[in-house]
Each structure stands twice: as C-alpha cells, then as structure tokens.
Amino acid sequence: MNKILKIYEILYKKFGPQNWWPTTREGKDAPEYSRKVKLNEKEKWEIAVGAILTQNTAWGNVEKAITNLNRAGFFKDVFNFNLSELEKLIRPSGFFRQKSRYLKSFIDHIASTHRGSISRLLNQSASPLRKELLSLKGIGPETADSILLYAASKPSFVVDAYTVRIANRIGLTDSKKYSIWKTMFESVLPKNAEVYGEYHALLVKLGKNICRKNNPLCFECALIKICFEGRVRYGYVKGAKRRRGDEVASRSDRKKFKRKND
DNA sequence: ACCCAGGTGGCCC
DNA sequence: GGGCCACATGGG
Numbered sequence: 001m002n003k004i005l006k007i008y009e010i011l012y013k014k015f016g017p018q019n020w021w022p023t024t025r026e027g028k029d030a031p032e033y034s035r036k037v038k039l040n041e042k043e044k045w046e047i048a049v050g051a052i053l054t055q056n057t058a059w060g061n062v063e064k065a066i067t068n069l070n071r072a073g074f075f076k077d078v079f080n081f082n083l084s085e086l087e088k089l090i091r092p093s094g095f096f097r098q099k100s101r102y103l104k105s106f107i108d109h110i111a112s113t114h115r116g117s118i119s120r121l122l123n124q125s126a127s128p129l130r131k132e133l134l135s136l137k138g139i140g141p142e143t144a145d146s147i148l149l150y151a152a153s154k155p156s157f158v159v160d161a162y163t164v165r166i167a168n169r170i171g172l173t174d175s176k177k178y179s180i181w182k183t184m185f186e187s188v189l190p191k192n193a194e195v196y197g198e199y200h201a202l203l204v205k206l207g208k209n210i211c212r213k214n215n216p217l218c219f220e221c222a223l224i225k226i227c228f229e230g231r232v233r234y235g236y237v238k239g240a241k242r243r244r245g246d247e248v249a250s251r252s253d254r255k256k257f258k259r260k261n262d
Numbered sequence: 263a264c265c266c267a268g269g270t271g272g273c274c275c
Numbered sequence: 276g277g278g279c280c281a282c283a284t285g286g287g
Contacts, residue, residue, distance in 0.1 A: 050268095051268085052269095054267090054268050054269090055268080055269040055270065056267065056268085056269045056270080056282090057267055057268080057269085057283085057284080057285095058266080058267040058268085058284090058285075058286070059267080059268065060267090060285075060286070061267080061283095061284060061285060061286085062268085064284090064285085065284095091283085091284075092283095092284060092285075093283090093284070094267085094282080094283040094284040094285080095269090095270095095281095095282050095283055095284080096282095096283070096284080097282075097283085098270080098271085098281090098282060098283095099282095099283095102270085137270090137271080138269095138270065138271085139270085140269060140270050140271085141269090141270095142268080142269060142270090143269070143270080146268080158268085160268050160269085161267085161268070161269080162268065163268095176277085200268085201268095203268095204268055207268085208267090208268085212266095213265090213266070213267090214265080214266085
C-alpha cells in the first residue's frame with residue numbers, strides 16, 4: 001500500500017475524525033470543532049478570517065482573536081469595521097498590523113467584486129477561485145488552499161509546516177516547492193474534500209503533539225514503522241548514526257504526553 | 263530566558 | 276527562482 005494512504009489509515013484509526021475547521025456556535029464566542037455539512041455565510045467568513053489569522057501563529061492565539069471578533073459582532077457585519085478596530089480585536093493573534101491589512105483588503109475585495117457576499121466568491125470553480133485568492137495581498141498558497149478546502153468545500157490539499165516536517169521525517173520527499181508537495185498528496189488520495197480536510201487536520205494533530213520540531217515523541221508515534229527518522233532515532237536502522245538531539249524522549253516527556261492525551 | 267506557533271511579502275542577488 | 280528578513284502575541 002502507498003505510504004500516503006497508509007499514513008491516513010493509521011492516523012485516522014488512532015485519532016478519529018478531527019472535524020475541521022472550527023467555527024463558533026450560535027450563542028457562543030469561541031470556535032469549536034464540529035463538522036458541518038453545509039456552511040452558512042457567517043461560518044464561511046469565520047473560516048476565511050481564521051485562515052489568515054493563523055498564519056505562523058498558534059491556534060490558541062487565533063481563538064482569542066476570534067472570540068474578540070465575535071463579541072464585537074464582527075461576523076454579522078464585516079463591512080462595518082475599519083482598520084484600527086480590526087487591529088485592536090485581532091491583536092492576540094500576532095502580526096496584527098499586517099493581518100488587519102490583509103483582512104481589510106479581503107473584505108474590500110468581496111464588497112467591491114462580489115457584491116458583499118463571500119459565497120459569491122467561493123461558489124466559483126476551484127481553479128479560478130484559487131487564482132483569485134492568490135492575487136490578494138496576504139493570501140499565499142496555504143491560506144488559499146485552506147479557504148478552498150474548508151470554506152468552499154473544494155478538494156484542494158493543504159500543505160503546511162507540519163505536513164512538510166512529517167513527510168520529510170518519514171522520507172517521502174525533500175522538495176522545497178509547495179506545488180510538488182501538494183501534487184504528491186493529491187495524486188494519490190481520492191479527490192474528496194472530506195478526506196483532504198481530515199488528512200490535513202490529522203497531520204496537524206500529530207505535528208503538534210508528537211512529531212514536534214524539537215524532541216519528537218517517536219516512542220509514542222503511530223507512524224514509527226513507516227518513518228525513516230523515527231526508526232533511526234529508535235536505533236532500528238542498522239548502521240545509521242544517531243545525531244545529537246536524537247535521543248529518545250525522556251521519562252518526564254512521556255508522562256507529560258500521557259497526561260495530555262487521555 | 264529562551265523557543266515555538268496551522269505563512270506571507272519584500273528585497274536582494 | 277531561491278535565500279534572507281520583518282512581522283507580534285502568548286504559551287511552555
């Protein structure tokens with residue numbers, strides 16, 4: 001079986017569905033994970049805004065920003081907020097000056113080009129929509145694909161830092177090009193938004209908790225059998241030299257991990 | 263006191 | 276087309 005399919009099978013079995021992208025329920029302020037079949041206009045806005053806010057930023061900080069936006073009634077009337085109001089509200093998500101500009105230009109674009117409806121933007125077919133998103137300041141390939149996949153429900157695979165790190169360690173490819181990574185996954189997986197969405201979310205889950213940048217918890221990783229670096233760290237690969245920092249995680253790390261994950 | 267986080271754009275060669 | 280750098284807050 002192809003490794004890319006195998007990874008999905010293993011992670012899905014281990015972690016179950018992740019129900020991305022988190023959105024805020026009626027009457028609440030903070031986003032939660034729960035899969036919706038059909039998104040309303042507010043939820044589409046929230047996903048697109050979240051995709052911009054989470055650029056190189058911990059999701060917890062984005063949650064704080066989205067909570068602020070909800071309390072201010074932002075998603076009910078996105079056209080009624082100016083730059084400095086946005087800056088204040090999204091401050092916790094970091095890079096708030098650039099991100100507020102990115103948001104404003106996104107909002108203005110929808111106002112002027114799509115008669116104020118984000119659905120009119122998102123209802124296009126995937127390829128022109130992707131091009132249009134990429135033409136906006138502050139929307140690069142990952143953010144565009146996140147919006148395509150999670151807000152527009154189109155099968156467009158999202159490649160992020162976790163995807164690259166995990167696939168690098170497993171030994172899939174060492175390419176530096178986003179398009180190569182994206183094609184690698186899309187050419188193997190069924191062209192299905194739900195599968196793409198779960199796959200990406202599962203990689204994030206693994207990357208956050210186990211396949212961490214420093215001191216990855218390979219001893220707990222469900223992918224150890226198919227991961228080159230993991231096997232090297234564990235000493236499974238004969239003759240492979242362990243490098244500094246390749247030690248198996250400490251006891252305290254194991255305990256910490258167990259506490260966090262049930 | 264570090265290091266890190268669900269990237270992007272600008273500038274330089 | 277690639278290699279650097281600024282951008283900012285909050286948690287571990």
